[in-house]
Amino acid sequence: MLTFPVSKPGTFLSTRGTGAHKRRELETALNSAGPAPVLEIDFTGTEAMTHSFVDEFLGKLYVSLSAGDVQAAAVRLIGLNEETRESVAVCLERRKQFAVQGEDHTLLGDTTVMPDTYAQARRLGTFRAQELAEALGISVTNANNRLKRLVQAGALSRNRAPGPERGGKEFMYTLP
Amino acid sequence: MACWCVVLLELPGRHPLLRGTLRLQETARPGLTVDARHLEFASPLDLAAVAALTHTHAASGTEIALLLPERRGVASYLQRMDLLKHLPDGSRIVGSLSEGERNDHSASLLEVTRLTGAAVRDVNQRIGFVATSHLGKRFGRQAFTGLGELIDNAVSHGTSELGAFITAQAYSGRTTGRRRLEVSVCDTGVGVLNHLRRNQQHSDVTDSIHALERALSPRVSGTDEDRGYGLPDVLDGVRETAITSLILRSGDGAVTASHYREHAFTSYRRIPERVAGTWAWLRVSFPG
Numbered sequence: 001m002l003t004f005p006v007s008k009p010g011t012f013l014s015t016r017g018t019g020a021h022k023r024r025e026l027e028t029a030l031n032s033a034g035p036a037p038v039l040e041i042d043f044t045g046t047e048a049m050t051h052s053f054v055d056e057f058l059g060k061l062y063v064s065l066s067a068g069d070v071q072a073a074a075v076r077l078i079g080l081n082e083e084t085r086e087s088v089a090v091c092l093e094r095r096k097q098f099a100v101q102g103e104d105h106t107l108l109g110d111t112t113v114m115p116d117t118y119a120q121a122r123r124l125g126t127f128r129a130q131e132l133a134e135a136l137g138i139s140v141t142n143a144n145n146r147l148k149r150l151v152q153a154g155a156l157s158r159n160r161a162p163g164p165e166r167g168g169k170e171f172m173y174t175l176p
Numbered sequence: 177m178a179c180w181c182v183v184l185l186e187l188p189g190r191h192p193l194l195r196g197t198l199r200l201q202e203t204a205r206p207g208l209t210v211d212a213r214h215l216e217f218a219s220p221l222d223l224a225a226v227a228a229l230t231h232t233h234a235a236s237g238t239e240i241a242l243l244l245p246e247r248r249g250v251a252s253y254l255q256r257m258d259l260l261k262h263l264p265d266g267s268r269i270v271g272s273l274s275e276g277e278r279n280d281h282s283a284s285l286l287e288v289t290r291l292t293g294a295a296v297r298d299v300n301q302r303i304g305f306v307a308t309s310h311l312g313k314r315f316g317r318q319a320f321t322g323l324g325e326l327i328d329n330a331v332s333h334g335t336s337e338l339g340a341f342i343t344a345q346a347y348s349g350r351t352t353g354r355r356r357l358e359v360s361v362c363d364t365g366v367g368v369l370n371h372l373r374r375n376q377q378h379s380d381v382t383d384s385i386h387a388l389e390r391a392l393s394p395r396v397s398g399t400d401e402d403r404g405y406g407l408p409d410v411l412d413g414v415r416e417t418a419i420t421s422l423i424l425r426s427g428d429g430a431v432t433a434s435h436y437r438e439h440a441f442t443s444y445r446r447i448p449e450r451v452a453g454t455w456a457w458l459r460v461s462f463p464g
Contacts, residue, residue: 012304014324015296016332047304048317050324051409083317
């Protein structure tokens with residue numbers, strides 16, 4: 001587990017430059033932490049932050065995670081207050097991204113479809129795409145698409161399933 | 177060299193630059209004279225704009241003079257807000273100042289401060305402190321989320337060797353019933369038009385008013401990245417709880433915009449005197 005404190009208590013954050021600097025700090029810490037740790041980004045003490053700061057810090061971090069440029073087994077945001085939570089939600093929604101809030105495992109950002117999927121995934125615990133598709137009454141392709149996004153956002157982990165049921169590769173999904 | 181005289185107030189009045197009454201007049205005297213003798217009240221925009229304006233002129237070798245307000249209280253206010261300290265080196269200050277004690281008002285104002293990338297952290301803390309001390313935690317944080325975008329604009333797009341200037345003042349609202357925070361950021365950069373035209377997508381924009389109009393729309397940026405929510409966020413960040421008013425001047429264009437809940441007012445106008453860089457003034461008024 002790697003916990004990254006965003007700021008000291010009572011801090012106000014603005015500017016893209018500051019956001020980019022903070023992201024580089026986090027990526028350095030992540031790369032030094034060994035293979036794919038569970039990452040907690042701790043906003044405790046951050047009073048307020050502009051959407052531009054959040055976009056440069058978190059928005060681009062999630063892009064890097066999706067692209068595999070940086071790796072984490074899971075990513076959770078903790079310590080958000082009402083206003084910083086709103087900033088995160090607005091920024092990620094604009095980018096069609098989402099993130100997991102650590103305290104209550106809710107999703108922030110572009111949450112049009114994902115909350116039900118994520119809630120079902122949490123009920124299943126460890127599962128294959130087929131099982132999620134059946135539980136939600138959707139196609140396996142649709143389930144795979146949603147699972148891919150949840151993995152990219154650090155909400156779920158996936159590993160190769162022990163043996164393919166119908167040939168090809170299959171994954172087991174777990175809650176980190 | 178051209179000789180100019182800036183008359184801050186052609187008629188006695190309040191916050192002249194906020195009212196858009198900047199007049200540059202040719203005179204026989206050399207240099208730039210900021211005539212504040214009849215100034216009655218200075219808004220944050222008046223302070224930050226005079227700092228930006230004098231530095232812009234001084235950079236080309238122009239000598240600067242400031243004629244202090246005749247009203248002792250107003251002159252003291254300019255001094256208390258550190259405007260005199262932020263005039264270009266060698267500026268001549270004409271008039272009398274009292275030797276007043278300097279009280280700590282860090283919870284209600286931010287003195288004129290040079291805004292550079294290196295100063296952002298301190299400025300954020302000062303502005304955030306003023307906002308939360310005066311408006312309370314919730315409203316103060318909300319206000320910072322919007323006004324912080326003005327700081328970003330100035331250091332990201334308004335950069336020049338001269339930097340930008342920021343100042344803020346909180347008002348109690350005893351007479352209006354609404355607690356207010358006013359912030360002004362005046363930069364000495366390339367201005368909104370030239371910044372936007374750096375993006376090929378906006379190369380069709382040829383005048384400052386059109387540039388301001390476009391800059392207030394979401395996803396409009398001088399970069400080729402998908403961003404450009406800064407100014408819309410300044411205006412809309414607190415529109416559910418606060419009346420937000422924004423004045424921008426850049427080049428020969430100016431815009432006044434005001435948002436509150438479902439109400440929005442925007443007015444563009446051409447101004448006779450061009451502004452180098454961008455001047456911004458923001459006021460958020462929360463219920464008392």
